[in-house]
Amino acid sequence: MTPFDMKRPRSLSEAQSAFSGDAAFLAGGHTLIPAMKSRLRAVETLVDLSTVPGLDSIAIEDDRLLIGAMARHAAVAASAVVRKAIPGLAALASGIGDPQVRNRGTMGGSVANNDPAADYPAAVLALDAIVETTHGSHSAEDYFQGMFATALADGEIITRISFRIPLSSAYAKHPHPASRYALAGVYVARHADGVRVAVTGATTQVVRWPEAEAAIAAGTSLDALSLQSVDLAADIHASADFRGHLAGVMLRKAASELR
């Protein structure tokens, strides 16, 4: 790893002042540290957010579930509050990466990184979430701006994510057998005013799937649906056609778990 300075701030304002030059925030570190080790990323300053108190709370306020950005995947998966309010989200968290990743990795880190095959972005989009930051807030629609691209400005820190509690929701993914990132992952959420379906892994960025939303809302058969999109991803792991097909299979699996 290229040498760097580390700052361990005690508050969000200290964290923001510590962020200068070629800097990065460290959350759980399970994407950033491997990237730095392989020299895909080098920083002058690493600002550790684990010393900032109060960023990992989980609570319900009115019709929303609020999860602190530093909540670890294992904590989200095990939380009685999450399991009761949005069981689909707890189930998603229990399938991210592997146990060691879930013990360290955080929701805010995952959403800030916006890997096109990460699991959380699908939940954020389908659950009509609001990404709250030190600078304000972003609706899920505005937040995701392409592969690894988000609405976050330099030095902007996600503080928590506010999920709209659905009537029912479920997530299904076909993981890559080694990395456990989604080759196709589909989050289906039934809200009082409509159905939202978000797809990760199959496409170059998380997207909504309007045809699937309409079919579930209308109660028509999903059997013939496969994802047709100019954004389908293709690489050595799966072709675009196969990913589109897998998205259909995962859609039917998730939809079958809806109440």
Next chain:
Amino acid sequence: MKASFTLNGAAHSANVPAETLLSEYLRDHLGLTGTHIGCDTSQCGACNVLVNGESAKACTLLVATLDGAGVTTIEGLGSEDSLHPMQKAFKSAHALQCGFCTPGMVIAGVAIAQRHGADLLDETIRHELEGNLCRCTGYQNIVAAIANGAREMAK
């Protein structure tokens, strides 16, 4: 960067460059070579240690972030004369061949038993072992050893 933490039950103070990984610190600075480095890309789990009782990959942890934590390595579990129940279980179930992944597997087994208790379903063990790779045994005996070890730990 200074970091004070508990290492295998004893107070420990480290003073290292910020980029120092726990895996290299344990092996190269402290001579605790039971923590193996397999892939060094956060996948294989050979470098598994317990941090505050939970399994973690030492190759993906910066020592500087461990201030105040409790770290247990394979050396902290037992000794040659007095094996930890999970180590004994691995021995009696023949849960290893080359042995390279074994320290990480034993640590994973202890973490699984601590999180899920003495009566483990195979399904739970397999799900919780997804971060530990063995290329010799096919996992059958490892799963059996962890089930046995978890029961022994509860005694």
